Amino acid sequence: MKQISTISFIGSGNVATHLALAVKAAGFEVKDVFSLHKNHADILAAKVEARAVGSLAELQRDTDLYLLAVPDKIIDPIVRTFHYVEGIVAHTSGITPMETLQKTARYGVFYPLQTFSKEKEPDISKVPFCIEGNSPDVLQSLSDLAANLSDVVYEINSDQRKYLHLAAVLVNNYTNYLYRMAFDILDAKQMDTSLLIPLIEETFAKIREMHPDKAQTGPARRKDLPTIEKHLSLLEEFPQYKELYTLFAEQIIKKYHEQL
Amino acid sequence: MKQISTISFIGSGNVATHLALAVKAAGFEVKDVFSLHKNHADILAAKVEARAVGSLAELQRDTDLYLLAVPDKIIDPIVRTFHYVEGIVAHTSGITPMETLQKTARYGVFYPLQTFSKEKEPDISKVPFCIEGNSPDVLQSLSDLAANLSDVVYEINSDQRKYLHLAAVLVNNYTNYLYRMAFDILDAKQMDTSLLIPLIEETFAKIREMHPDKAQTGPARRKDLPTIEKHLSLLEEFPQYKELYTLFAEQIIKKYHEQL
Numbered sequence: 001m002k003q004i005s006t007i008s009f010i011g012s013g014n015v016a017t018h019l020a021l022a023v024k025a026a027g028f029e030v031k032d033v034f035s036l037h038k039n040h041a042d043i044l045a046a047k048v049e050a051r052a053v054g055s056l057a058e059l060q061r062d063t064d065l066y067l068l069a070v071p072d073k074i075i076d077p078i079v080r081t082f083h084y085v086e087g088i089v090a091h092t093s094g095i096t097p098m099e100t101l102q103k104t105a106r107y108g109v110f111y112p113l114q115t116f117s118k119e120k121e122p123d124i125s126k127v128p129f130c131i132e133g134n135s136p137d138v139l140q141s142l143s144d145l146a147a148n149l150s151d152v153v154y155e156i157n158s159d160q161r162k163y164l165h166l167a168a169v170l171v172n173n174y175t176n177y178l179y180r181m182a183f184d185i186l187d188a189k190q191m192d193t194s195l196l197i198p199l200i201e202e203t204f205a206k207i208r209e210m211h212p213d214k215a216q217t218g219p220a221r222r223k224d225l226p227t228i229e230k231h232l233s234l235l236e237e238f239p240q241y242k243e244l245y246t247l248f249a250e251q252i253i254k255k256y257h258e259q260l
Numbered sequence: 261m262k263q264i265s266t267i268s269f270i271g272s273g274n275v276a277t278h279l280a281l282a283v284k285a286a287g288f289e290v291k292d293v294f295s296l297h298k299n300h301a302d303i304l305a306a307k308v309e310a311r312a313v314g315s316l317a318e319l320q321r322d323t324d325l326y327l328l329a330v331p332d333k334i335i336d337p338i339v340r341t342f343h344y345v346e347g348i349v350a351h352t353s354g355i356t357p358m359e360t361l362q363k364t365a366r367y368g369v370f371y372p373l374q375t376f377s378k379e380k381e382p383d384i385s386k387v388p389f390c391i392e393g394n395s396p397d398v399l400q401s402l403s404d405l406a407a408n409l410s411d412v413v414y415e416i417n418s419d420q421r422k423y424l425h426l427a428a429v430l431v432n433n434y435t436n437y438l439y440r441m442a443f444d445i446l447d448a449k450q451m452d453t454s455l456l457i458p459l460i461e462e463t464f465a466k467i468r469e470m471h472p473d474k475a476q477t478g479p480a481r482r483k484d485l486p487t488i489e490k491h492l493s494l495l496e497e498f499p500q501y502k503e504l505y506t507l508f509a510e511q512i513i514k515k516y517h518e519q520l
Contacts, residue, residue, distance in 0.1 A: 072487060095487050113459055115477055120469055126458045154455060163449045166491045166505075167442035171456050172463045173478030174508045175435050180472035182427035189423045195373060195414060196431050197468065198386045202375055203432045204464045208457065209380055212440035217375055218433030227332060227355050231426045240511070245426075247507055248434045251500070 004064040004145050008032040012044040014116040015092050016069035022124040024048040026148045031063045056081055063087045072096050079103050088138050094165030097158040098132050108133035108142050111161060115172050124149050130156035181241045220252035264324040264405050268292040270338060272304040274376040275352050276329035282384040284308040286408045291323045316341055323347050332356050339363050348398050354425030357418040358392050368393035368402050371421060375432050384409050390416035441501045480512035
C-alpha cells in the first residue's frame with residue numbers, strides 16, 4: 001500500500017483552507033488547489049506553496065489524494081467531469097454518500113466533524129475525523145493521513161455519517177441559535193451578555209460527566225407551569241422566539257412527565 | 261453598615277447545599293438550616309456545622325442573613341409566616357420579584373446564575389452573582405458577601421433578572437435538550453457520543469470570540485434545502501424530534517434570508 005504524500009484540494013473555502021494548512025504543517029505536499037473562482041484558489045495556494053488551477057483539466061494526474069471540500073450539491077457534477085486518476089478521490093461532506101464518488105477507481109470519505117470559520121483557527125489535533133473507503137487499502141491510507149493530523153480517528157460508514165451530520169446540526173447550529181436568542185434578549189435589556197458564559201460553559205462541561213438525559217433541569221423538566229407562563233409573557237416582546245420556547249417546553253414536559 | 265458574618269439557610273436542596281458549603285468555606289458561620297423535611301436539613305446542617313430546624317419558628321432571630329433557596333412557589337408562603345428579624349432576608353430565585361419579600365424590613369436578592377446539581381461541584385468563584393437590595397445598605401452587604409465567594413458580581417434589578425432567567429433557560433435547559441436529541445440519535449445508530457464533544461466545545465468557544473449572530477452556520481443558515489430535506493427524512497425514525505428540527509430550520513431561514 002502506497003502512503004499518501006501528495007494532496008490536491010478541490011475547493012478553497014473554510015474546510016479546504018483549514019485542512020490544507022493542517023496537512024502542509026504535518027509535512028505533506030499540497031500540489032494543486034482548484035476553485036471555480038481562480039482568485040480564491042490563488043489565495044489558498046499561496047499559503048501552502050501549491051499551484052492554483054481554475055479548471056479541473058489542469059489538475060496534475062499523479063497526486064496521491066484529491067480532496068473535495070466543496071458544497072454538497074457540486075460534488076456530483078465535479079466527479080462526473082473528473083479525469084481518470086490513480087490516486088484516491090475523497091470528499092469531506094457529512095451528508096453525501098461515499099458512492100457519489102463511484103465513478104472514480106479508489107474513493108472514500110474524509111469528514112472532519114467540526115465547525116470551521118475564517119475567524120477562528122481550530123485545534124485540528126482534537127477534531128474527530130470520520131473515515132470511509134471503498135477498499136481496505138483506501139480506508140487505511142485515509143486513516144493514516146487523519147492520524148497524522150488528529151488524535152481522534154473513527155471509521156464511520158455512509159449511513160451512520162448522515163445521522164452524525166444531523167446530530168452535529170443540533171448541537172452546533174441550533175445550539176448557536178439558542179445562544180443568539182439569549183444574547184438578543186440580554187442586549188435588549190441592557191445586560192452584559194458575558195453574564196451567560198459561565199452557565200453555557202457549565203452546560204457543556206456537564207455532558208462530559210453525565211448523559212444529557214440526566215442533566216436536564218429547569219421549569220419544563222419540573223413542569224413548573226407558573227414559571228413557563230411568566231417566560232411566555234416576557235416573550236411577548238420577542239414574538240419571533242416565542243414559538244421555539246413553547247415547543248421546547250412542551251417537548252420536555254412530554255418527555256419527562258407523560259412518557260414515564 | 262454591619263458586615264454579614266452569620267447566615268441561616270431556608271431550604272436544603274442543590275442551591276442551598278452549594279451556597280452553604282461555599283459560605284462556610286469562605287469563613288462565614290452557618291447558624292440554622294431549615295427544611296420542611298427535617299431529615300434533609302439534618303444532612304446539610306451536618307456538612308456545615310449548623311443546627312437543623314424543622315419549623316420556621318425555631319430559627320434563631322439574630323442571624324445577619326436569612327437566605328431562601330427554595331422553589332419559587334413557596335417563597336411567598338414562607339415569607340408570610342416569617343417572624344420579624346433584623347437581619348437581611350434574601351432569596352436566590354431568578355424569576356421571583358424582590359418585592360415578594362417586602363413584608364420583611366431589609367430584603368434583597370442573591371441570585372447565582374448557574375445550574376447546580378448533586379453530582380457535580382461547581383466552581384463558585386466563576387459564578388456570576390446577581391444582587392439586588394431594598395436599600396443601598398442591603399445591596400452593599402449582599403454584594404460584599406458575593407464578592408467573598410465569586411469574582412463576578414452584578415447589580416441586576418428584578419425586571420432585568422426575569423429576562424436573564426429566561427435567557428438562562430434557553431442556553432442551559434434547551435441547549436441540554438438539543439444535546440439529548442443528538443445523543444439519542446447517536447445511541448440509536450451505535451456511534452460513540454463522545455464524537456460530538458469537540459464540536460460542542462467549539463460551539464461554546466466561538467461565542468467568546470464573536471456574537472452568535474455572526475457564528476451561525478449550517479444548512480438553514482445557507483438555505484440548503486436539499487440537506488434539510490435529507491435530515492427530515494432521517495428524522496422519520498425520530499418523530500418526536502422532527503417538529504423542533506423543522507421549527508429551527510424555518511426560524512433561521514426566516515432570520516437570515518427573509519429579514520435582510
